[in-house]
Amino acid sequence: MYLLNNGLKIPKVGFGTWKATDKEQCKNAVRTALEIGYRHIDTAAIYGNEDAVGEGIAEFLKNNNVSREELFIVTKVWNTEQGYETTLKAYEESLKKLGLDYIDMYLIHWPQPKDLNKTWKTWRALETLYKSGKVKAIGVCNMKEHHLKHIMNNFEIVPAVNQIELHPYLQQRELKKFCDENGIVVEAWSPLMQGALDHEGLKKIAEKNKKTVAQIVLKWHLQKGLLPLPKSVTPSRIMENFQLDFILDEDDMKYIDSLNKEERIGPDPDEITF
Template sequence: MVSSLKSTTTLNNGVEMPWLGLGVFQVKDGEDVFNSVKTALEVGYRSIDTAAIYKNEEGVGKAIAESNVPRDELFITTKLWNADQGYDSALAAFEKSLEKLGLDYLDLYLIHWPLPSQGKYVETWRALEKLYKDGRVRAIGVSNFKIHHLEDIIGNCEIKPMVNQVEYHPRFNQWQLHNFCKKNGIQLEAWSPLMQGGLLDDPTLGEIAKKYNKSTAQIIIRWDIQTGVVTIPKSVKPHRIAENADIFDFELSKEDMEKINTLNQDKRMFADPDDFNRI
């Protein structure tokens, strides 16, 4: 059983990644993101997930710098935006993100979307391989990659992705992708695990929450972890940040896990990665 906020999963290169982290998607740079990250670190979070397109890397970096947490205890992720795909562009974008975060290295760097219309993600991946080999980042991975995108990387590159961060929640559990990732030693990670709050009124989840004397959000986050999926719920409210982390004193029964599994509708809330071409 994953039993504490310090619990980690071991990636396919031996690096340990926390099961639970704080996501900062749509959190404004400056005071908002600074306070969110500061609160999370005080609560005991050690994994923070941002991205170049979130435009809040500087605020994340400031909170990290002003915390008393040793750098080697932290796991910091950021992502390469679509406009920076391509070998040289990716290397340059990495340096910009690192500078904004005020860090000497990253723990995880992800390609944010495959952007198939540009056909550059294999070339981009080779840039991430260089960063990894040069010791600039401890682990490399992708985000929003479907099976066929992953197969392109695996078939044409030297290093297999260590993480695939995707939309994942009880109504879109991506079992086929999850099984593919497990078979290939790629850690699945959930973004928008609470479906941006869209699941908090679900009656089945509410019933299970009452049984364990937990919130619906806590039930969903616990389900993520028990399915072997790293999760990064976002919040700017201190009590929610703390509540989201209070999921290590119980375990969902097999029966309740199955009840949650039946909520799947194979329904995306966001764009299909094959069609998402925003630059």
């Protein structure tokens, strides 16, 4: 578990559900992940699967001796709903689709470079939700240092997490350092580089450790103090991505560190138009 800046604990690996749009497949994947031992599920309004995620959670809780309080469920407000009132409404809609009484953590999905005032109003709405007890923690995604500084200088609550694109090819070290210094947990989306794991050096490390390349990359994240969000709908992969009870030695870590080329798969948060 990582400790968030408000004292709440968050499981160190989250189960991502981006692109899991087939309802039955998504529901089964979430249930499978929870059965394997994941306790942190990450979704978003724009994924269009909150209802399926909610059904997977409900099925799991019904058939297992685990309480809702043991799970950590996260969703995000989409760009078109940004603004104060619209965000409050979007939260209620997400809650309804998920079929839950509360959401553990609510995140702003992207800053809006063309209208950052909207994003700041959204943060104010998240603070309202947090203070009213409707969410246990609030955070952001895809924010750079200048975004975070604005929030910290103008609002009461420091984001609990910043969920950003981060993997061996895009390590965002300066941003990670800034987040560490300010008690913000860094979550990594696309930690497995959307499957770009066909790398000779990584394969050698995997062979040496008798693990898969995916496991090596996820373990690198954990040893860096990052919170990876691997996504899969394949039961064997869901299991594999959770079996990370080994340690990478210093040479392995240094080698993976050396792969950094600050290369994004996704868009630059300062340049998005959606």
